[in-house]
Every structure is written in structure tokens, then in C-alpha cells.
Amino acid sequence: MKNSTKESVDTISFKNLRRLYLFALLTIAVAVILSQLLIQYNLKRQLSDSRIINISGKQRMLSQKLVKEILILNFLTDTTQKKQGIYRINETAQLWKFTHYALVNGNDSLGFPKEKSNLLARLYVAVKPNFEKIIGSTTLFLENIKQHRNQKENQKLVQTILDNQVVFLSKMNEIVDEYDKEALEKVTLQSKTEYAILAFTLLVLLLEFLFIFKPTNHKVEKLISKLLFSEKKALKLAHDTEILSEIKENSVKELKSLNYAMENTLLYCRVAPNGSIIHIGEKFSKLLQYNAFVSDKIFSHALTPIEKEQQIIDRILLEKQRTGWQGEINITNRNEQSIWLDLSMVPVTIKKEESELLIICFDITERKNAQEEVERLNTENITDKINQQKVISSKIVENQEKEQNRIAREIHDGIGQMLTGLKFSLESINLEDKEKSALKIDYLRKLSLDIIKGVRTATFNLMPPELSDHGINSALAKLTQELSKLTGKNILFYNKTNFDQRLDSLIEVNIYRLTQEAINNAIKYADSSHIIVQLSHSNNLLSITVDDNGKGFDVIASEKMRNSESGMGLLFMKERIQYINGRVFFNSIPNEGTRITFNIPI
Missing domain, CATH: 1.20.120.1730 (Four Helix Bundle (Hemerythrin (Met), subunit A))
Structure with missing residues (x-):
């Protein structure tokens, strides 16, 4: 109450x-x-x-x-x-x-x-x-x-x-x-x-x-003290039974986990020293399509029906049953499919003078197929590169011959004829006739200037003196100025970041030739009236952009047509800029124009 x-x-x-x-x-x-x-x-x-x-x-x-x-x-x-x-x-x-x-x-x-x-x-x-x-x-x-x-x-x-x-x-x-x-x-x-x-x-x-x-705190403290006292009694009564049940449950769980892991995750098999199968895992038997209830079955016969492969496996078991063995083997299953296995054979002692072999395998068929496919693709890629290099080499030789013939023709038809005229004019001077001599000397002076201009033009096409004397900035400025005069096109050059550093001579020459090639392509093929060359740089990158308002082209289609002149031009630019560890980007829209960007590390 x-x-x-x-x-x-x-x-x-x-x-x-x-x-x-x-x-x-x-x-x-x-x-x-x-x-x-x-x-x-x-x-x-x-x-x-x-x-x-x-x-x-x-x-x-x-x-x-x-x-x-x-x-x-x-x-x-x-x-x-x-x-x-x-x-x-x-x-x-x-x-x-x-x-x-x-x-x-x-x-x-x-x-x-x-x-x-x-x-x-x-x-x-x-x-x-x-x-x-x-x-x-x-x-x-x-x-x-x-x-x-x-x-x-x-x-x-x-x-x-x-x-x-x-x-x-x-x-x-x-x-x-x-x-x-x-x-x-x-x-x-x-x-x-x-x-x-x-x-x-x-x-x-x-x-x-x-x-x-x-x-509330006072009442809760009283309630908690009562609960703790009751909990101690309950724990004391259940302690002994919990220890026994936990040991039993843990043992059962460990055995079940180990058995499940072995059966369903590993390709494993226990084999007697004579090669007969003691036990084979479920996953391994499914891979080999082997019936575990078949009697008198040896390990090599379970792996493959091919006699030659069986002999190789039997020899490995015989020679390595004491020391163990690890390696890759190729077998043919009952569906005549080729399977690659990474096989490890470990000798296990059960009792005194009683032993068996634990065989653990990994299916590496996909990895082997991938390796073969990679090797095949590498071989094809090497062949394509060799063929490509042959085409590039032939085109380079052809272009060199054309360039040499052009230079020889310019010297023969231009400078050579002017020198011949200079020689005949010098021989025809009569010092006694002063009036005619003065006229001829004036004509010889003009002819000498034309010869000097021709020589400068020829040497500029070969290697502009601005490039070796002042660097890429002055060389590109001179290049655009000269080409604008010769072609009548509006060709402009902008040094956006006031770049004035000197680079390695090989890098400067390649940059100059790449820019020259891009401008010549815009003049020759793009039918453009305005060409803009822009130079900019950051701490570790030099960038040159060539824009034109020409008819443009399909970049993807031109790259695929490597035998065409446009496709080879793009390929030559890529090959040349790789010599100086740079990259080239082509961006063109038909009937709108083209942008070519060269990025060179500095």
C-alpha cells in the first residue's frame, strides 16, 4: 500500500x-x-x-x-x-x-x-x-x-x-x-x-x-542508482552462460566464414601426392565444369582434357610436391576455350608422414587477353608511325628540293642576270667619254642596289638576320612587314605582352618557320585579305596565334587525309613543334576563318 x-x-x-x-x-x-x-x-x-x-x-x-x-x-x-x-x-x-x-x-x-x-x-x-x-x-x-x-x-x-x-x-x-x-x-x-x-x-x-x-536531477539520480543495482545482479547471473555461448558462436562463425570464403571466392583444391583430388572448391569446379562426385579423378584430368597439357601438369606435381611451385599455365577447358591460371602449389603436412598439396589459382584470362590486345595495338601503332615517318621524310626531301630549286632559280634568273649586266656595263665604260660614263655609272649604282636587294631577299628567305641578331620578336615583325609588302595582304603583328627575351637558337628557328608556314598557308590556300599574328607569354609559356579571315577548312577531315597537301601541312606543323616540346592547336570554321596557336614552354 x-x-x-x-x-x-x-x-x-x-x-x-x-x-x-x-x-x-x-x-x-x-x-x-x-x-x-x-x-x-x-x-x-x-x-x-x-x-x-x-x-x-x-x-x-x-x-x-x-x-x-x-x-x-x-x-x-x-x-x-x-x-x-x-x-x-x-x-x-x-x-x-x-x-x-x-x-x-x-x-x-x-x-x-x-x-x-x-x-x-x-x-x-x-x-x-x-x-x-x-x-x-x-x-x-x-x-x-x-x-x-x-x-x-x-x-x-x-x-x-x-x-x-x-x-x-x-x-x-x-x-x-x-x-x-x-x-x-x-x-x-x-x-x-x-x-x-x-x-x-x-x-x-x-x-x-x-x-x-x-x-528532476534529484529524482533521476535516485532512479539511476536503483537501475544500476538491478543491472549488476542481472549481469552476474548471465555472465557464465554468455561466455560459453560466445565461444561456441564465434567458433561456428569463423568456420562458416572460412568455408564460405574458400568455396566461393578462391579457386582452390586439395590434392594428394599421387595427384588425386581430395577436395575441390565450388567456384573452381564450376570454372572447370568438373563434377565433384566423380570417382577416380586426378587433378590434371580435372583441369583439361588435352593430353599434352595433362602431362605438363603431372610433371609439375611430381617434381615440385615437396618444394612447392608458383607460375602461370595455359589450359583448354571442355568447351575448347583457352584459360590462363596463376597457380600456386603449397605442400601441407597433416600428420606425421602424411601430407597433401594445397593448390590456389587465380583466373587471369582477361588480363592475358588484354596484354595480347595491347601488344597487337602497339605493333600496329609502331607500323603506322614508321609509315608516317617515311611519308614525312619523303615530303621533307621533296620540299627541300623544291626550296633549293627555287633559290637556285631566283639567284640564276634574278641576281645572276643582274651580275652579268653589271659585268657588261663595267666593260663598256669609256672613261674618255665622261658624259656617257657618268650615265653608265649612275645606272650601275641602281643596278648594284637591285643586286643588294635581291641578295637580301634571298638571304631573308633562307635565314633572316633579325632572327639571329635580335630574336624572335624582331624576326616576326620583319616577316609580317615584308610579306605584307610582297603580297599586298594586310598582315599585322602584335607583341601583346612586350616579350623581348632571347631563346635557344633551335627554338627560335622552329618558331619562325612554324609562323612562316602558317602565314604562307593563309596566303596560299585560305584566300584571306587580313592576317593577324599575336605573340604573348607567361612565366613558363610562349604563345603565338595566327588568325586569318579566309575560307577556313574542316580540321578533322584534313587530319584524316594525310596524303593530301593540307593534311601533310598540319602533320608537318605537329612534327616540327614536337622537336621543341611544344603543342599546336587548329581551330577553323568554313567560310569564316582559321586560328592556329603555337604554345612553346620557355
Whole structure:
């Protein structure tokens, strides 16, 4: 009777504690929610205030910018510059008016409220005449500038703008200060409110600790002590039986796990010294299509039906049954499929003078097939590269012959004939006839200049002196200049990053030849009128880009057609840039143009 009465009293006490606990939690939750709502509301207002203060300050900057642009425009004489100035003034004035009216009338998109304090409303009314005077004067000023009239009136308008701008700045300073003052008052009010909510929350927590947590903790401690005492008794009774059952269960689990792993994950087999199968794993028997219930079956016969392969396996078992063996074997199964096995044979002693062989295998058929496929592909790739190198070599020799014939023809037809003419002219000079001698000497001087120009052109085509004397930057500039004169095309060169370093001579020569090849292709095949060569660099990379506005081509189709002239041209560029560890990228759109980019590490 006493126990039941005590339990009912405890139940009533816990119910009261539960009610008080829920009430305290609800009070704290309400306080936290109100605090967060208040914080979010004030943050939103502060965000709006900060944006308004920022825009108000920006209004001062825009008015100063507007006045500065008007002063600049007033002294400009160039028509193009005047048009640009008028456009900038209109743009600044529109932005200034928009933000001013947004501040005065409010703007939902910018988050500006329509309601303002009485002082701010009065300040905006006070600044309105100056603002409108500046806008009106600016409009008249621009009209006069556009129609080229009334310069004196413009001076008056400029002075009016300057006078009103000073007043506008002063009044906008008052507006910004008032915005700042009101924002500070809002923050102070929010801080006081937050402190009040915090004090209320702390008070609730203190009351909750005194009247809820402390009594609850006392009762819980009593309950836990009783539970611990009961738990000790139960543990003492179950201890012995648990130890025995755990040992038994662990042994069974280990045996089951080991058996499952051996049967289903490993290709394994136990074999007697004479080669007969003692036991074979389930996975191994499925791979070999071997029936485990067949009697009188030896290991080699289970592996393969081929007699020659059986003899090899029997010989390994006979020779290595004491030392063990590991290696790869190739067998043929009953479906006449070739299987590769990584086989390990381990001798195991069961009892004294009684032993057996544990054979563990891994199916490596897929790996072997993959290796064979890789070897086949490597062989094909090597053959293709050899054939490709033969074609490249033949084309290089052919191009060298063409280049040599061209140079020989230029020297024979151009420089050679001019030298012959020079020789005959020198022989025909009669010093006694001074007038004719002077004419011939003048002709010889012109002919010598032509010979020098021809020699320079021939040597420039072979190796420009700018490349060896000044480097790739000067050489490319000279190349584009000369080709532009010779072809009549608009060929331009830009050194975007002011690159002026000297590189290894082999690298400079290859860069020069690659760029020359790209420009010649644009002239010869692309039918382009404008070609732009750009050079840029970073800490470890030099980049040259050749753009043209020609007819373009299909990059993928040209790369596949290696026997064509365009396909070989792309291939030569790739081969040449590989000599200097660089990369080339082709980007072309038919009927729009082509871009070739060379990237060379430096």
C-alpha cells in the first residue's frame, strides 16, 4: 500500500515537472523567435538604410562628375570628342536623375521606402530647386553644343551649374548626415530591445533551473542508482552462460566464414601426392565444369582434357610436391576455350608422414587477353608511325628540293642576270667619254642596289638576320612587314605582352618557320585579305596565334587525309613543334576563318 501511494505521488510530481518543463521551453522558444523576427526586421531596415546612405553619397559624386564632364565638353573643339562627351553627360545625368527621384519618391526595386521623416522631407524640398536648375541648365547647354550656337550663354549656363552644384553638395551632405543619424537611432533601439529579450530569456532559464532541472536531477539520480543495482545482479547471473555461448558462436562463425570464403571466392583444391583430388572448391569446379562426385579423378584430368597439357601438369606435381611451385599455365577447358591460371602449389603436412598439396589459382584470362590486345595495338601503332615517318621524310626531301630549286632559280634568273649586266656595263665604260660614263655609272649604282636587294631577299628567305641578331620578336615583325609588302595582304603583328627575351637558337628557328608556314598557308590556300599574328607569354609559356579571315577548312577531315597537301601541312606543323616540346592547336570554321596557336614552354 505504501509503495503504490509513493509511486502515485512520484507520477504526479513528474507530471507537474513535465508541464513546467514544456512551459519553460515554449517561453524560451517564443522569446528566441521574437528575437529572430526583430533581428531580421531591423537587418532589413539597416540594409535599406545603408543602401540609401550609399546612393545619397553617390549622388554627390555623380553631380561632381556631371560638372566635370560639362567643363571638359565646354573646352573641346573636336567633333568626335564632343559627341562622346555629350553621350557621357546624358548617361551621367540620366543616372543622377533616376537615383535622385528614387531617393525622393521611393523605389521598390532598389528597396527605398516612400515614407520619410519630416526633416528629410524638408531637406529634399530644399535641395529640389538646385537639382532642377542643374538639370535644366545641363539640357540647354547640351542643345547649344549640338547646334553650335550662343557660346556666351553657355558660359552663363556653366556658371549657373557650378553655383547650384556647390549648394546641392552642401544640402546633400545634410541629407546624408540625417540618414546616418536616423540609422544610428534605429540600431540603438534594436540593441536595447535585444538586451531586454536576452534578460528575459536568462530569467526564464534561471527559474527553469531552480524549479525544474534541479528537482528532476534529484529524482533521476535516485532512479539511476536503483537501475544500476538491478543491472549488476542481472549481469552476474548471465555472465557464465554468455561466455560459453560466445565461444561456441564465434567458433561456428569463423568456420562458416572460412568455408564460405574458400568455396566461393578462391579457386582452390586439395590434392594428394599421387595427384588425386581430395577436395575441390565450388567456384573452381564450376570454372572447370568438373563434377565433384566423380570417382577416380586426378587433378590434371580435372583441369583439361588435352593430353599434352595433362602431362605438363603431372610433371609439375611430381617434381615440385615437396618444394612447392608458383607460375602461370595455359589450359583448354571442355568447351575448347583457352584459360590462363596463376597457380600456386603449397605442400601441407597433416600428420606425421602424411601430407597433401594445397593448390590456389587465380583466373587471369582477361588480363592475358588484354596484354595480347595491347601488344597487337602497339605493333600496329609502331607500323603506322614508321609509315608516317617515311611519308614525312619523303615530303621533307621533296620540299627541300623544291626550296633549293627555287633559290637556285631566283639567284640564276634574278641576281645572276643582274651580275652579268653589271659585268657588261663595267666593260663598256669609256672613261674618255665622261658624259656617257657618268650615265653608265649612275645606272650601275641602281643596278648594284637591285643586286643588294635581291641578295637580301634571298638571304631573308633562307635565314633572316633579325632572327639571329635580335630574336624572335624582331624576326616576326620583319616577316609580317615584308610579306605584307610582297603580297599586298594586310598582315599585322602584335607583341601583346612586350616579350623581348632571347631563346635557344633551335627554338627560335622552329618558331619562325612554324609562323612562316602558317602565314604562307593563309596566303596560299585560305584566300584571306587580313592576317593577324599575336605573340604573348607567361612565366613558363610562349604563345603565338595566327588568325586569318579566309575560307577556313574542316580540321578533322584534313587530319584524316594525310596524303593530301593540307593534311601533310598540319602533320608537318605537329612534327616540327614536337622537336621543341611544344603543342599546336587548329581551330577553323568554313567560310569564316582559321586560328592556329603555337604554345612553346620557355
